[in-house]
Amino acid sequence: MNSFGRLFRISIFGESHGKSVGISIDGCPSGISLCAEDFLPDLSRRKSGAAGTTPRVEKDLPIILSGVFNNKTTGAPLTIIFENQNTKSNDYLNLYDTPRPGHADFVAARKFKGFADYTGGGHFSGRITLGLVAAGVVAKKIIGDIRINSEIKELGGRTDFEQVVQEAVNNHDSIGGIIEVKATGLPIGLGEPFFDSVEAVISHLIFSIPAIKAIEFGSGFAAAKMKGSEHNDNFIAKDGKTETNNAAGINGGITNGNDIVFRIAVKPTSSIGKVQHTMNMNTNEMTDLEVVGRHDACIALRVPVVAEAVTAIALADLSLIYKGIHK
Amino acid sequence: MNSFGRLFRISIFGESHGKSVGISIDGCPSGISLCAEDFLPDLSRRKSGAAGTTPRVEKDLPIILSGVFNNKTTGAPLTIIFENQNTKSNDYLNLYDTPRPGHADFVAARKFKGFADYTGGGHFSGRITLGLVAAGVVAKKIIGDIRINSEIKELGGRTDFEQVVQEAVNNHDSIGGIIEVKATGLPIGLGEPFFDSVEAVISHLIFSIPAIKAIEFGSGFAAAKMKGSEHNDNFIAKDGKTETNNAAGINGGITNGNDIVFRIAVKPTSSIGKVQHTMNMNTNEMTDLEVVGRHDACIALRVPVVAEAVTAIALADLSLIYKGIHK
């Protein structure tokens, strides 16, 4: 559902073309410095504007509704919203009847019995991830010495990023990509058996981001081809430092002090300018569809900061739990 | 932590060499036929005995402590335990000080401050998955027409399964593998935005299974190399049936009626008969380790039924939530 976390709890809301999107963050300790400016660097990394991203440009200025007093967190829930201003809902009128292949239009119509807000993808829009980025900014302030970085490893199967994106734009097509996230400076002991392993909590949040199809930690799928004698990470120091890091810094679901590393696959954006086959849910006939509206040719360009954010959220929650039970 | 699920809730417990392992299942509707025999087929698929699996053989007879009356579920929590009988804890005495590379020994000692039960891996043992298989049997009875199947796709990077396993055994080494899970007969509409997408809930549970390093849904990592025009699944029928199934039956985190398909990577078992480098946590000196004890050379052989079980558990919970809110 729309909330997640045990102690550091986030509740997300909003639709792409509604009044606003936002998030409420519970379990944030008091006394943390926080003001609207703190959100801007990460928010700007998520922004569109570059080639391959949607021509819809929003200011994305965070409005802090609650939880901050004199520029410090109060310990009460932090609620942050972003107003939707640049909406062109007319672009979406035909989508009510003809769902876009690869998009949530069809399932949203059926699950919510025709009442879902379909403009701009409604609650299924990538725009909802604004709240995640905001919560990530707060989470990063909670996890102490842990630093999280993400990097695009390939787009459309290639590493000449600018060119491959431009080709997709030129072809009215879209491309996906692979992003790697790395967390460093980790303490030993985060992650809770049996169901809240670090991988379980991170993957839960990662798969909440639209367009993610896969995740692999450390050696990942390559592990399936390795021998134990190759895969095991020998210890080389008493603090748990290992020679290799196939385990991605996680044993038995718990951080061992080495870096957490994982890669995720982002699918090509579903909305493309080419003709596709779909149905008319009203007339019950099959039909063709040309998607109008403003879209990203390569949403993967905007995912890194979101992936960092949810990693920070996962680690913030696991850190508070660790402190609560085990310290 | 050790419980999971919103309506269909499981709470798992036990240690490899303790009195017993088990699970308590809450939220199971009343009136479902259930007796100990119902568990045996899936339990036997999880059992060791074949080449490449541990020589520790347990009877694994389920004891139903609560929740069943006259061979029907009562609506009260179902608690099922399995006694540990064939334990050889002496094999593990040296592990208290010298953690096995790739295993949870080190993090368990640190997280639980030296109090974790280290015999047989304690709570971090694959033996704990017995409870998952039991809950899976119950979950399969709840999800109606949905059928779940799993299949080993490769072991140690190869498809001549018997031979590659035998080689690993002969070399006192271990191998991993890739398993594919498929669910068919799905209704439209399971999965809850924003955080309980089908992928999020399934991956959460999959990464709770020891030894899993990666998961990909449908096109998975290949999606990152595809164009939108290739990846989008065109609709070919009014019930939502699509021409291709790159989406793995899931759009926007919600089932679209097509099959759910995902693949997981199982790493090679950490416990191997070869000498490895580790440390002595007591003397604080680096040392070599030869793992004694009984282990699987290829734990991937025993994972399919566990992966099916957690898929069923995820879909059972999402089905009850769907019924509660949306029907």
Add this chain to the structure above:
Amino acid sequence: MNSFGRLFRISIFGESHGKSVGISIDGCPSGISLCAEDFLPDLSRRKSGAAGTTPRVEKDLPIILSGVFNNKTTGAPLTIIFENQNTKSNDYLNLYDTPRPGHADFVAARKFKGFADYTGGGHFSGRITLGLVAAGVVAKKIIGDIRINSEIKELGGRTDFEQVVQEAVNNHDSIGGIIEVKATGLPIGLGEPFFDSVEAVISHLIFSIPAIKAIEFGSGFAAAKMKGSEHNDNFIAKDGKTETNNAAGINGGITNGNDIVFRIAVKPTSSIGKVQHTMNMNTNEMTDLEVVGRHDACIALRVPVVAEAVTAIALADLSLIYKGIHK
């Protein structure tokens, strides 16, 4: 923490003198008619203005940020906020150091290490209950034929309500009261053993309302003086109708189809115009305090609609759970 509910989940936020207070409601089925006007009747019942209520008057117009499209719920989270406009924070400057007896000032300062927003009580203000009333309006639309009513039974120990309130106002003092809530039209079977009995869930929410000191269901404290032969409610019809209703319509924590009835005690408002003894948390000296600021002499006057609201919220959640698991 600041969210509650299993399927019908509410997340509350805001401070008395912050930008706004509000609530996000998850798990609301799609297709329910809803617009801002629907909230006004219940909101106006919570409003101040009458004798004995605070002179702070707010418009309390609900702003629906998300979850409604074309005047119907979409199935996505409903977020509703209320702007704070009539704030006089200067009234509260001295409270930062000198906590009001009976109020949360002292514990808020200590728990949140001096960072809590102390103006107007911050997050501990009765103003936060606006969100509950809003969620109650939605909940009432979910629970079908169930009707909930509340009634003031006594104020300051008396039943001549207008006069006793006026006396308190005249004396710069405050009074409490007793409120009775009744729910009718109940189905059989709501409430989940073991921990989510109807009484448990209702009381959890009732004690989240500021100023509540006690709750009793049906016979309540009088039950302790009765004999079983007097207390047991004999069945008089096959649908479960009972002769008496000492059980308050609940057996074993589950609704039996008879009316739910409970009474709650509201303490006299802590903020009074009389001199009281407190300490100065800055100088660490004991001191006297005269509370300035605008307050209710009898907050009990405004509690009935809030008590109804949380009862509706509790029954909405239990109804969805019942439908999910047992139907």
Add this chain to the structure above:
Amino acid sequence: MNSFGRLFRISIFGESHGKSVGISIDGCPSGISLCAEDFLPDLSRRKSGAAGTTPRVEKDLPIILSGVFNNKTTGAPLTIIFENQNTKSNDYLNLYDTPRPGHADFVAARKFKGFADYTGGGHFSGRITLGLVAAGVVAKKIIGDIRINSEIKELGGRTDFEQVVQEAVNNHDSIGGIIEVKATGLPIGLGEPFFDSVEAVISHLIFSIPAIKAIEFGSGFAAAKMKGSEHNDNFIAKDGKTETNNAAGINGGITNGNDIVFRIAVKPTSSIGKVQHTMNMNTNEMTDLEVVGRHDACIALRVPVVAEAVTAIALADLSLIYKGIHK
């Protein structure tokens, strides 16, 4: 449902006449001394045997299935069961059709569609509280310097306890009572706004105990008749010590360091030897019922240790949450 708690999580299971009753406790820190003997003092306080309690006597020896190793908690879930040995299910055969007034028989039959285990009350039996007492023993070890005591204040409206009980036994009737629970040695700051106030969490658990009809904290229902100038607890020391304790040690839902005090009303046991009116759910005719079986004439005699236990459970959970977020 059958689990409760955010960090200190309990999952309860069992039926009165099933194989066993028990509880699984998650979130218990490692390294706490624990063995079966530790449970015996509290378990013996819950036992029957005295006048006014059921003639069914069980050994109630705790069997620790998991979570303890070398007499210390391991950090993994603690599972504790109690075997049912002295069962006389034949006594209950007629109850399948004719529900006892005041008991859960009717609602259990309807909610669980005839599949509930009706022998001995099944999952609705007071016997299930054994698990609570066991969890309470563990919780008491977690809450440090906090001490919890409970006391019977009156039985059947009187204070000559032995005599009033004997009269009830002689008359084949039953009586209720009032119990007071007091917790001392509390830190400042336990309890989480908005929904997890100390009162909310304690009352949630208290109303999970069968037969409880009411709870009042501190001044309780008397507060409704008091003036603010009488009710407010003036501070008399800088550590928050107050002159009176009408607030029961709780302001704004948060402990202020003074004692927590609350009283609960226990109804007279429903099962009595007198003829009562009920229906036959099979023939759909109204009928008379004489309850056979072994019952407590005054279950209130056995409630104090259960009330202590759930108070300890509530405070243990709030303590871990406090440590996790606020320390």
